[in-house]
Amino acid sequence: MQGRSLKSTKWMFVLVFVLTLSAVTSWAKDKTVLTPAAKAGEKVFQQNCALCHNATSTSAKVGPGMKGLFKAKELPTSHKPVTVDNVRDQIEKGNAAGKPLPMPPFASKLSKAQMNDLIEYLKTL
Numbered sequence: 406m407q408g409r410s411l412k413s414t415k416w417m418f419v420l421v422f423v424l425t426l427s428a429v430t431s432w433a434k435d436k437t438v439l440t441p442a443a444k445a446g447e448k449v450f451q452q453n454c455a456l457c458h459n460a461t462s463t464s465a466k467v468g469p470g471m472k473g474l475f476k477a478k479e480l481p482t483s484h485k486p487v488t489v490d491n492v493r494d495q496i497e498k499g500n501a502a503g504k505p506l507p508m509p510p511f512a513s514k515l516s517k518a519q520m521n522d523l524i525e526y527l528k529t530l
């Protein structure tokens with residue numbers, strides 16, 4: 406009798422351990438942990454860019470979706486190489502000839518720190 410309950414206690418521990426492990430690994434997989442800079446950049450994006458750009462997909466809203474922006478070889482519309490300078494240039498100057506709507510310039514709207522945070526965030530997409 407005693408031997409049996411000891412055995413089932415042991416299995417209970419194994420079960421709890423396995424369940425905890427799988428919960429933790431699935432949590433870690435879902436969660437992209439953002440650095441403080443990227444987290445601040447996410448806010449800049451929500452306030453200035455999300456109106457026209459998706460962050461979680463490549464499909465266009467007004468402008469092209471930003472998912473995987475820095476993982477691609479070229480920028481989605483201009484087909485320029487994906488470099489921090491080219492992305493920063495687009496954000497600072499916008500594109501008055503953008504279709505279906507022009508992209509506004511952000512040079513005077515974002516501080517240097519906000520711009521850097523925004524780039525850090527875009528790199529995580």
Ligand code: HEC
Nearest residue numbers: 453454457467468480481482483495500503504505506508
């Ligand atoms: C009023 C809508 C609008 C807003 C707001 C806007 N964009 Fe755009 N964006 C566009 C359009 C339209 C295009 C496609 C035309 C072009 O290349 O300029 C575009 C293109 C881009 C591109 C691709 C450029 C290329 O060379 O292919 C990037 C990167 C980008 N936007 C980033 C941003 C970021 C970051 C913000 C926020 C600071 C932002 N945009 C805000 C409309 C917008």
